[in-house]
Amino acid sequence: MGSYNQTVVLDAIRRSGGLSRVELAAATGLSAQAVTNICRRLLAAGFVQEAGTTNVGRGKPRTLLRLDADARLAVGVHVDPAVVSVGLLNLEGALLAEERVATPSALDPPRAIATITDAVDAAIAAGQADRGRILGVGVAAPGPVDLRRGVVANPPNLPQWHHVPLRKDLAATTGLPVLLDKDVTAAAVAETWWGSPGRGGTMAVLYIGTGIGVGLVVDGKVVRGSSGNAGEIGHVVVDPDGPYCACGQRGCVAVTVAPVALVEQGRRAGVLDARTPSDTAGAVVALFDRADAGDVVARGIVEDAAAGMARLALVVTNLLDLDRLVLGGPFWSRLEPYYAGAVAGFRSGAAAHQIHDVEVVGTSFGEHFGAVGAASLVLDQAFSAHPTALVEDLRDDSPRARTRRAVAS
């Protein structure tokens, strides 16, 4: 049945001023029983409220369900190699506040945790949010993550982070329930919730940050894999003539089309120089600015990258027979003019192109994708009929919370 039936119902409520259960069944095509069950969960999770009644014909009055957008809030913490973005999201998907801090080194873990905690508190304060309404904190981190322990393991893109127990430590410092997932999982959850609610189907979200990863959705369900680390594509070869990679191969995503690799190419070719911003985001923007300005070398780098992205899109599409490919990340709007056409062009080479087309779209979250995705993890967990993530909740001494902690430790 999949949780996407539930997002269909929530979405129908969200887009209306209020609907009865009978109207919801008609609007969604779900059975009355399914709608009743889903509404029970929505009410229990505090996502909707019963708000008045409506009379239809002679039958008994029907209770209206209405979204109370600010009844519950979720905090999202997106740990990017350069920036930690903290967002406060309401049930409509509106970002009420966002704070950003430079990603701390975790060579001093307590200090890193304190920096992130301060950003969480600042976002809650900026959104003037009642802490009692906050469902929890979702953390999206680069892989590999250790979901069972709630640990950011040893990400190649976070060289100073070694087995940081982020879930447990943040639960202690914030006093809020905390869950942790890989960054691309959060992106996939966000697209399932807000980008194409109830669409079901098979989708990939190519998330372009410092590196590139992919969030996967199969038959409407987000794919986490065996340990929460699905979506690793850094060593897919997209350019056989590309540079050598530490893995022993040539032309991997990690050394060709990953933004950090584009910057490296730009510096080596002299397109970027000492005046270029030192951070990846700033340097990527500078590279694309040079391409816009007609610099032939910059344009070559960017066009090769677009071709590589198209190749990557083809590999993922063929492996999973995708319905839909979404591209996004903090500077997607800057990349889009160069990438969108090339990436869409791969479709005629897809193995199943004679059977069906693949929809290729950019995400609508822009630079907020990370924080929105991380916060969406909390909504997904609170709302899901079958919660899958492990939550660290130090507030609650209920048997359930104790069991969860026992499982997680």
Added chain:
Amino acid sequence: MGSYNQTVVLDAIRRSGGLSRVELAAATGLSAQAVTNICRRLLAAGFVQEAGTTNVGRGKPRTLLRLDADARLAVGVHVDPAVVSVGLLNLEGALLAEERVATPSALDPPRAIATITDAVDAAIAAGQADRGRILGVGVAAPGPVDLRRGVVANPPNLPQWHHVPLRKDLAATTGLPVLLDKDVTAAAVAETWWGSPGRGGTMAVLYIGTGIGVGLVVDGKVVRGSSGNAGEIGHVVVDPDGPYCACGQRGCVAVTVAPVALVEQGRRAGVLDARTPSDTAGAVVALFDRADAGDVVARGIVEDAAAGMARLALVVTNLLDLDRLVLGGPFWSRLEPYYAGAVAGFRSGAAAHQIHDVEVVGTSFGEHFGAVGAASLVLDQAFSAHPTALVEDLRDDSPRARTRRAVAS
């Protein structure tokens, strides 16, 4: 919930001389209600029978459920580029009969259908099977397939097959219900049913035939993708220094490690010659025989192939964060001594290798993998709580069959 709970129950029954529902709940860890529901479906599908009772303490006697291995049978038709294998499978997974014919050209579709029909009839006769016990015919074909229409679309590995409506035509000639899936889907279903029943988890089955494809299982469910064409990996680059491919890239699976490409390499290098069998299977065996005999060139080809397979295993493992990788195909036993070590070696480079290991195993079906997989599609369909495949059933004029045909046409 996934159908893997059901395979757990069937497997428990299969391995016992007979179990009561209470014993099944204890043996599987499922709830009494879940066991009752699953047993109802097993009884309805004719997979098990109620067979006597057992007394435990003072309670009322418990009804025993026993597998009736030959109560229902399934026919599997595996369409390989060179050979069509037709198997007759019972409910224990025993292959009661297998027939093989050279894959007919489908430039004359009625003749091709007649050839396959004759092989089906021969297998049924050889197994001395009562036609009334046959649940149906499962067809596994190279992709792309058009699941909605039941058509083998235009497979690059079957150059003379263009949009053959195999499902409908075989239903007409055999008088049996027929379903069609991609070959790698059948392999994944077979591994879910017989290889690791009830294991759940995330698994890939690398099927090595004329080409190489991958069957995918995510959280215990077989992945078909948008149109039933998931698992296409022919254009994953595994050797950046490899030969050019028609797709415009270099070193793709299709031109490097696919058996048909190995044979091509062997012929070009003079390791294989005019005396080598002309079929891919025979030529691959000849190539590996030469490697065994110490031929340096043959050994180089084989070792490069093993390295390429390891690379492919890494790409799939990282993308889906696999628990388990299964390798198989008609001549797997011949390849295994060269491939198994190299392929298992990739694991230390997997993105999540610090978190968990990946189990790498060869399939136990050997050369029968194709026919067993195709027949398993029928059992999966008959048994599943939520059948997903479309069945062409011209025997039955029930409203359900008419609806199915309407959907399928």
